[in-house]
Amino acid sequence: MASYGKDKEDLLKRLRRIEGQVRGIQRMVEQDKYCVDILIQISAIRSALDNAGLILLEDHTRGCVAKAIRNGNDEADSAITELTEALKRFVK
């Protein structure tokens, strides 16, 4: 089971909703809807993606990273380096 096991259904529900939102924007573009309304929808999807990402980050820290730390220094080091790399992609 992945670290996000307990949130798996919640994550899938969020991702399906995001997929629906992306299809909704495609329709808006096809129908020449007003740019600012589309921009507002894009920001909403970005927030929804960030929220899904944060759930994964939390589960990952609570699961994989915590386990690596308990397994000793070498594993801990590489798990935390990997976590930090993942964080950088989100912050920047």
Next chain:
Amino acid sequence: MASYGKDKEDLLKRLRRIEGQVRGIQRMVEQDKYCVDILIQISAIRSALDNAGLILLEDHTRGCVAKAIRNGNDEADSAITELTEALKRFVK
């Protein structure tokens, strides 16, 4: 025609690719793939969305906002206020 008329096909292509990426992440979650690999995909979608948003913002400024400015002060004022509100959603 909307301000993004000339980029309509490009935008639709980008949004369809984003939809495919979101479906790809759903599969990764269903198959209990490694959290960090999913996080990297989420960051990639965020970038792709930002790029689509920036195309819309540029087209909107070049189209609707420029037209409002040419139409005189009152229209210009409300168009720029609206643009700034849209920017805030992207920056924050």
Next chain:
Amino acid sequence: MASYGKDKEDLLKRLRRIEGQVRGIQRMVEQDKYCVDILIQISAIRSALDNAGLILLEDHTRGCVAKAIRNGNDEADSAITELTEALKRFVK
């Protein structure tokens, strides 16, 4: 006068407050304060900077960009391209 003329004093006040916040964080680091408290302060400075940036962006659009648009297509084009480049730095 720059496009941000009417907000000049407000911007300077904000920037002086940000300078004070940055010095406050230096003291926290010198005194080995708790990492999370420092991180919270860093996020606060980031928000304050974003707000200053948004004021500048709005003033710039209302001032320089609007003027360029009124001056005709060539000037408008390069002003909007430049604005979009500035936006990209903020969004990414």
Next chain:
Amino acid sequence: MASYGKDKEDLLKRLRRIEGQVRGIQRMVEQDKYCVDILIQISAIRSALDNAGLILLEDHTRGCVAKAIRNGNDEADSAITELTEALKRFVK
């Protein structure tokens, strides 16, 4: 010693440079410099702050969070919840 002990001097150097950059922007505003040049400087400070924040986040995880995880489940839980809260401020 704080979790960021080994990076303390590096962090202080970064924060002093950021303080100098903020003062530089104040001068630019006082001298009515071009808005876009100021915006570019603001983006540069934001990046510099993000980098300082990422160093703190990494040190915090490697130090405080790892220690809490080694100390058992209760402490681990609250340390990871706190870390996630700090992350949210950075991502959003």
